[in-house]
Amino acid sequence: MAIICTTTTTSPAEKEQEPKQSLENDETPPIIFNPSLLNLQSQIPNQFIWPDEEKPTIDIPELKVPFIDISSQDSTLEASRLIAEACTKHGFFLVVNHGVSESLISDGHRFMERFFDMPLAGKQRAQRKPGESSGYASSFTGRFSTKLPWKETLSFRFSNENNGSKIVQDYFSDTLGQEFEQFGNVYQEYCEAMSSLSLKIMELLGLSLGVNRDYFRGFFEENDSIMRLNHYPPCQTPDLTLGTGPHCDPSSLTILHQDHVNGLQVFVDNQWRSIPPNPKAFVVNIGDTFMALSNGIFKSCLHRAVVNRESARKSMAFFLCPKRDKVVKPPSEILDKTPRRYPDFTWPMFLEFTQKHYRADENTLDSFSNWVITNKSPI
Helix, strand or coil, rough: CCCCCCCCCCCCHCCCCCCCCCCCCCCCCCCCCHHHEEECCCCCHHHHCHHHHHHCCCCCCCCCEEEEEEECCHHHHHHHHHHHHHHCCCCCCEEEECCCCCHHHHHHHHHHHHHHHHHHHHHHHHHHCCCCCCCCCCCCCCCCCCCCCCCCEEEEEEECCCCCCHHHHHHHHHHHHHHHHHHHCCCCHHHHHHHHHHHHCCCHHHHCCCCCCHHHHHHHHCCEEEEEEECCCCCCCCCCCCCCEEEEECCCCEECCCCCCCCCEECCCCEEEEECCCCCEEEEEEHHHHHHCCCCCCCCCCCCEEECCCCCCCEEEEEECCCCEECCCHHHHHCCCCCCCEEEEEEEHHHHHHHHHHCCCCCCHHHHHHHHHHHHCCC
């Protein structure tokens, strides 16, 4: 039975009770993450040093994840079986024979390198504004004052709602200038390829859950997604910090392409395990929003990124998200078999929660669900 939230007004006093988890800095000015200057110091600033229990683990075993070949209809049933097996345990798998051209992937990495090699002032022309999900972020120094990640990112929105929409192209030209038109062309094409690939994956996820293969494809056909370019510079003391802290992705599905440098780690069976780079494959993982769509059957798993002394690491992440007015609730085929676990919500509600109220971790979806029910937030 669907849980429908009614409209109420949240008072300022109630707002004070909302979970914030250090999303605001103290009175001291935020540190500026400039790798070219920070790497001249013998020690990293304290804001980047993580607690002992969260510091990176050395020489961890590799996580065995299935390779999903989506090029052949003959392998569909086997692929859906392998996906179901992986997603009920940790939510990670690799997609091969995906049909995305190697030259497009190469261009994506090349232009990413060009952007992050720019002087800080140039990158700051796309500075992310507080509470927004698009723009340049230098280690999230504007949001957090402790446990800062050793990274910088550029995020931008992609919409598949209107055929022919060039929202990514427009972002680069409008934000960084006409000289970045070629960047916009590359990432527009890359996002379109990721959107197409994600819809194929959604067919397999539907089959894996015993739902009509077109159900989730239709749900995400007009997706309103986020693309993120990640840069993890070399760090003089990589044993003290993390490139990305432990978290579960709040989005529905993540399609990640890593460069040649190792760094992705997943927490499975109370142990951190690595997923090494594979240039021929995309790493795919379930996010919190799809875990809600599956009524908790498929898992959104804790993962992180580590850094090293010698090499910068770069990755491209496409976060598939539903159209903004879509109500996130499991299909009837699932609810007929399992009791309802999460309330109805929309993606903008969840995104705002993670941007303004809560630092993403393994409890994000449960905390958000409690927040929705407690505040009876409207959908």
